[in-house]
Amino acid sequence: MDKLNEYRIAHRGLKEGRHLFHYVLDERFFDCFDATRGTSGRLEATAEVVKSALLMEVKLQVQGSVNAACDRCLAEMSLPISGEMNLYVKQGIREEGNDDDYLILAPEDDYIDLSACLYEVYMLNYPMRAVHAEGECDGEMEQMLNEYLHGEGDKPVDPRWNDLKKLITN
Secondary structure (H helix, E strand, O other): OOOOHHHEEEOOOOOOEEEEEEEEEOHHHHOOOHHHOOOOEEEEEEEEEEEOOOOEEEEEEEEEEEEEEOOOOOOEEEEEEEEEEEEEEEEOOOOOOOOOOEEEEOOOOOEEEOHHHHHHHHHHHOOOOOOOOOOOOOHHHHHHHHHHOOOHHHOOOOHHHHHHHHHHHO
């Protein structure tokens, strides 16, 4: 059985108009993707589908928090995640040069699989650097970091770099 079945929408049975779907992104969801295997936390996701005769507009919203290691002190922290994405879904044949915002379904497709799109919203809104707020890091680890960190002024500068810097200013 496919673990991502619950993130599929059977679009053939949908009437024209607005439809709302709710999803939970938790460990079972994250373990389906290599890059997020072992991630814990809970995100609430909604998919608002507006279906018309020729096109479906899908607005995805993700909000919640995941557990992550602080990049500064390595302590566990709760990392808030929030984001959204707009997609357009239409039926037809995939052509070269289609926009990334369009999902094109083959005529024989019975459902829209939103799992990859929800994963994309999560990954695009995960911060590049996850750190505690100032003063909340593990104090013992911060002391150790301060012992081993050296400022730029502590290093002797190779005199050859100074000669090269003169070339830049000329």
